[in-house]
Amino acid sequence: xxxxxxxxxxxxSYARDMATIRQPWQWWLLFAFILALYGLPFYASxxxxxxxNRIAITIIAVQGLNLLTGYTGQxxxxxxxxxxxxxxxxxxxxxxxxWPFLAALPLAALGAGVIGLIFGLPSxxxxxxxxxxxxLAAQFIIPWFTRNAFPxxxxxxxxxxxxxxxxxxxxxxTPQKYLFLSLTVLVLSTVVAHNVSRSRLGxxxxxxxxxxxxxxxxxxxxxxxxxxxxxLAAVYAGLAGALAAHNIRHLNSETFNLxxxxxxxxxLVIGGLGSNLGPIFGAIVxxxxxxxxxxxxxxxxxxxxxxxxxxxxxxxxxxxxxxxMLFLIFEPRGLAHRWQLLKAAWRxxxxxx
Amino acid sequence: xxxxxxxxxxxTGLLAGGTLALTALGLVLIFKSTYIFNFAQGQLLLLGALxxxxxxxxxxxxLWLSIILALLLSALIGFGIERFALRxxxxxPLLSIVLMTLGLSQLLHGLALLFFGxxxxxxxxxxxxxxxxxxxxxxLRDGTxxxxxxxxxxxxxxxxxxxxxxxxxxxxxxxxxxxxxxxASEDHExxxxxxxxxxRIFGVSWALAGMVATMGGVLLATSSGLDLSLSVVVLAAFPxxxxxxxxxxxxxxxxxxLIGLTQGLVSASTVPLVRNMSEIMPYVxxxxxxxxxxxxxxxxxxxxxx
Numbered sequence: 001x002x003x004x005x006x007x008x009x010x011x012x013s014y015a016r017d018m019a020t021i022r023q024p025w026q027w028w029l030l031f032a033f034i035l036a037l038y039g040l041p042f043y044a045s046x047x048x049x050x051x052x053n054r055i056a057i058t059i060i061a062v063q064g065l066n067l068l069t070g071y072t073g074q075x076x077x078x079x080x081x082x083x084x085x086x087x088x089x090x091x092x093x094x095x096x097x098x099w100p101f102l103a104a105l106p107l108a109a110l111g112a113g114v115i116g117l118i119f120g121l122p123s124x125x126x127x128x129x130x131x132x133x134x135x136l137a138a139q140f141i142i143p144w145f146t147r148n149a150f151p152x153x154x155x156x157x158x159x160x161x162x163x164x165x166x167x168x169x170x171x172x173x174t175p176q177k178y179l180f181l182s183l184t185v186l187v188l189s190t191v192v193a194h195n196v197s198r199s200r201l202g203x204x205x206x207x208x209x210x211x212x213x214x215x216x217x218x219x220x221x222x223x224x225x226x227x228x229x230x231x232l233a234a235v236y237a238g239l240a241g242a243l244a245a246h247n248i249r250h251l252n253s254e255t256f257n258l259x260x261x262x263x264x265x266x267x268l269v270i271g272g273l274g275s276n277l278g279p280i281f282g283a284i285v286x287x288x289x290x291x292x293x294x295x296x297x298x299x300x301x302x303x304x305x306x307x308x309x310x311x312x313x314x315x316x317x318x319x320x321x322x323x324x325m326l327f328l329i330f331e332p333r334g335l336a337h338r339w340q341l342l343k344a345a346w347r348x349x350x351x352x353x
Numbered sequence: 354x355x356x357x358x359x360x361x362x363x364x365t366g367l368l369a370g371g372t373l374a375l376t377a378l379g380l381v382l383i384f385k386s387t388y389i390f391n392f393a394q395g396q397l398l399l400l401g402a403l404x405x406x407x408x409x410x411x412x413x414x415x416l417w418l419s420i421i422l423a424l425l426l427s428a429l430i431g432f433g434i435e436r437f438a439l440r441x442x443x444x445x446p447l448l449s450i451v452l453m454t455l456g457l458s459q460l461l462h463g464l465a466l467l468f469f470g471x472x473x474x475x476x477x478x479x480x481x482x483x484x485x486x487x488x489x490x491x492x493l494r495d496g497t498x499x500x501x502x503x504x505x506x507x508x509x510x511x512x513x514x515x516x517x518x519x520x521x522x523x524x525x526x527x528x529x530x531x532x533x534x535x536x537a538s539e540d541h542e543x544x545x546x547x548x549x550x551x552x553r554i555f556g557v558s559w560a561l562a563g564m565v566a567t568m569g570g571v572l573l574a575t576s577s578g579l580d581l582s583l584s585v586v587v588l589a590a591f592p593x594x595x596x597x598x599x600x601x602x603x604x605x606x607x608x609x610x611l612i613g614l615t616q617g618l619v620s621a622s623t624v625p626l627v628r629n630m631s632e633i634m635p636y637v638x639x640x641x642x643x644x645x646x647x648x649x650x651x652x653x654x655x656x657x658x659x
Contacts, residue, residue, distance in 0.1 A: 075448055122643040128447050129390045133595055134643050137636040140588075144633045148626055258588075262455050269452050313471070318463030324456035328449050329441045 020194065037183055041176035050175040055287045056182040057244045062267050062279035063193045064236020069265065070274035071197055072229035073209030074127070078119060078135035079237050079264050080256035081142040086112035086238025087245030087255065088146055091162040092153065094246075101165035101246070105185075109238040115142070116234020123226040127212070139261055143253035159252025162245045178247055185243060189236060194276045196232065205229055206274070266324040272336025281335040286320065293319050358621045361501050366617015367610055368503070371511035372572055374609025376586060377593040378518055379565040381605045384594070386534045386558040388541075389439065392454040394566055395584030396461035401427045401567025402476070402574040402583055403469050409477050416477055420571060424564045431563030435556045462584070471581050476574040480506040506576040515606070517568055521561075522602050530557060538600065592639035598652025607650065612638060 011017040021027055040049055065079045090108035093099040099107075115138075122134035147157045154160070164173035165181065172178045196202050204225045207215040216222050245251040263286065271282020293315040300315060331338065376398065383391045391397075404426050408419030438457055442450050485505060489498040525531040537544040537554045545551045573586055593612050597604025612635050619631045630637070648654045 069448065073448065075451055122640065122647075126643050126647040129451055130595065130643060130647055132390075132451060133591055133639060136588075136591065137640050140633050140636045141640075144629075148629045262459065265452055266456065266459075269449070273448070314463045314466035316463070317459040318467060321456045321458075321460030321463055325438060325453060325460065328445075328453050328456065332445065332449055 034183075034187065038180065041179060046175055049179055051287065051291060053175050053179055053182050053247060054244075055283055056179075056186045057240050057247065058264075058267070058287060059279050059283040060186055060189050060243070061237050061240035062264050062271070062283050063189055063276075064233040064240070065264050065268055066274070066276075066279045067193060067196060067205070067236070068229045068233035070268055070272075070278060071202060071205040071209060072226065073212075074120075074123060074226060074229060075129065075132040075265075076135040076230075076233060077132050077258070077261045077265070078116075078138035078142075079233065080258065080260040081119075081135075081138045082112045082116050082234040082237035083241030083244065083256040083260075084142055084146060084251075084253065085115045085234075086241030087162075087251045088154065088160070088241075089238070090242035091160050091245050091251050094163055094165070095160065096153070101167055105239065105242050108242040109235045112238025112241065113231045113235040116230045116237070117227055120227050120230025120234075123230065124223050136258075139258050143257070146253045157253060159250060159255070162249050162251050164249060165246045172246075175247075182243055182247070185239060189239065190276070190280075193236075193279075197276055201225075201228065209274070263320065266320060268334075269324060269332070270327045270334055272334025272339075275334070275336035277336040277339060278334055281339070285335065286323070289319050289323060290316050359618070360499055362617040362621035363614060364501050364503065364617070365507065366613045366615070366620070368507040368511045368613070369616070370610040370613020371514040372569060372609075373586075373590055373593050373613055374606045375514035375517050375565065375572065376569040376590040377597065377605040377609050378521060378602065379562040379569065380587075380590060380594045381597075381599065381602055382521070382562045382565060383558055384599045385538045385602075387439070387555050388538075389450055389454065390599075391562065392451065393434075393458035393461055394562070394590070395587030396458045396465065397427060397430070397563050397566035398570040398573070398587060399465055399581065399584040400430065400461060400570075401563070402570030402579050403465060405567070405571050406474055406476055406574070406579055407469075410474070416479065420567075423567050423571070427563035427567040428560035429563075431559035431561070432556045434563075435552075435559040439555070439559075440552060458584075462581070465581060469581075473578060473580040476579040478506075479571075479575045480509045504576075510572040510576055513568070513572060517565065518602065518606050521565070525602065530554075534558060589635045592635035592642075595639055595649055596642050598649030600653055601649070601651035604649060604651035 016022070021030065037052070040052055044052075061079055061083055064082075065076060068074050068076050086108040089111040090101075090104045093104035093107060094101055119135060119138040123131055126134065146154050146159075164171050166172070167181070170177065172181050197205075204215075204220060207218075207220060208222060208225050208229075212222055241256060245255070248255070267282035267286045268278060269282070270285055271280065272278030297315045327334065376394070379394050379397070380391055383389055383394075401423055404423035405416075405419050408414045408422050409416055412419070414422070434457060438453055439450070442453050486503040486508060488501045488503065525535055533544075533549050534554050534557065536547075537549055537551055541551055544554075569586075570583060573583060577583075589612070590609075593608040594605060595608075596611060597606070597608030615638060616631045616634045619634050620628055622628045642649060
């Protein structure tokens with residue numbers, strides 16, 4: 001991806017040319033980083049571990065959105081609705097049908113993917129915010145369905161209590177244990193997303209985003225690729241939804257709502273659209289921002305004595321909105337782009353250009 | 354289908370559609386001249402209603418004066434939004450602009466929550482809730498005509514909404530500013546090249562949209578009370594705009610009435626599941642419209658070239 005390399009560093013084989021990770025020390029660094037994450041329960045507090053859990057699950061959802069919105073350029077306001085779908089499917093399979101979690105999770109992802117396909121159908125005719133509207137429809141129709149249809153199974157607006165997953169005889173019922181689950185899925189989903197984005201499929205997505213008519217004239221089947229993008233995004237959302245539902249252990253139609261869909265899009269922009277680091281940066285920054293608003297909210301409120309009661313909750317949308325707007329104006333390519341610049345500057349030191 | 358309730362629900366739905374049309378009008382106003390679909394319209398509507406509430410209840414001004422002040426204030430906010438949030442986005446891809454209005458909606462929601470709090474408020478009653486109008490219909494039940502009960506606030510909101518829509522249409526047709534806005538909507542660069550000050554036109558559009566939103570907010574708040582969830586109403590106005598066609602003012606009216614009517618008709622059903630569908634009915638209509646006729650009833654079909 002156009003990152004300048006030091007002079008004299010050449011690829012001597014095709015395998016090396018295609019490698020994501022070029023140097024042995026990068027492997028070691030990555031390995032150490034992932035190990036440090038898995039080791040969190042041994043040296044970090046419970047609240048930190050819960051936060052990392054939440055961030056990991058959010059990253060998965062945003063990665064899906066990145067494939068659809070970042071790479072394919074189709075705006076989706078329905079990611080949270082597909083999370084709801086995945087969460088309900090997994091919860092029902094584990095609770096009611098007594099399936100093992102390991103079988104319920106892929107099925108939840110697949111089910112959400114199929115629902116995503118259905119709501120991706122309007123992309124045959126429309127694009128831009130017309131399509132955003134169609135996905136917004138998903139955001140209304142799916143929660144409505146869980147509230148009103150099959151009240152004896154879905155339990156209406158009350159929602160479901162979800163069991164903790166059991167894998168190999170271990171019950172994942174604390175944040176510390178759950179971390180292993182969410183991190184493992186996150187690592188796998190990152191690998192898949194990265195490889196989708198640099199395969200034929202990913203290049204087709206980018207062509208479609210950059211100029212859909214030109215891509216169609218070159219013989220690409222636009223509809224097929226759009227549907228594949230919708231399917232992939234919804235599969236990721238289904239995974240994230242199922243993981244989140246088993247983590248919070250409760251699920252109703254409002255657990256993942258329109259606001260979440262908007263926040264996911266915001267995370268994507270803040271992190272960097274169409275970059276595999278984007279979802280990771282974005283989700284971490286925004287979740288930390290929200291955490292910051294919750295922690296320091298009471299202090300900020302004392303600075304403005306004239307505010308209304310319960311104003312602490314106002315800080316989250318306020319901070320998020322301002323951050324998103326500033327990023328759109330000053331750094332529309334997001335933190336991932338900043339990171340690339342930083343890396344390039346480091347490699348080219350002491351010459352800045 | 355409960356046939357005896359049908360006339361009642363159909364008329365109530367139509368009347369509610371009037372307010373929906375007014376809300377949708379704000380969206381059309383901005384889209385028509387700037388090609389921006391404003392996801393923050395709901396928050397503008399909420400702010401307008403909150404300002405009116407603040408001027409009457411907290412400051413103690415008469416209602417008419419506070420409505421005028423709120424209209425001015427929201428026009429100012431509209432101007433400000435165009436100048437500081439959307440002008441830097443000129444020439445950026447659609448996704449960035451959509452996200453800008455989404456970010457704006459979060460920001461405005463946060464501000465409303467910060468300064469007004471989330472509590473339910475008593476909005477001053479503009480139209481009396483007592484003495485609903487009763488109209489006999491030609492339909493008979495057990496030999497006596499079915500009587501439709503119309504709440505005064507619904508009827509007058511409808512009238513004000515339709516009047517507002519007519520005033521805006523007249524503005525577009527007969528005033529220089531309105532004509533300039535229509536000109537700008539044809540082609541931004543072309544309009545600029547014949548000497549229209551396009552950014553001022555955008556600013557005026559946003560200011561107008563803010564005022565329309567305030568009108569809608571006041572009408573809604575006076576009939577259903579005022580709290581932060583008022584902004585959700587606009588979510589039902591999105592399908593209205595798409596049904597009517599994004600650039601079309603008559604489309605907004607007809608779309609609003611049609612969506613209101615479908616909601617009313619669905620509520621008249623005897624099956625509970627179908628009756629509950631009235632809240633998502635706009636979105637079901639939306640999906641059908643997008644699949645069959647994406648440009649809406651009166652929208653322009655755009656042909657793209659490479």
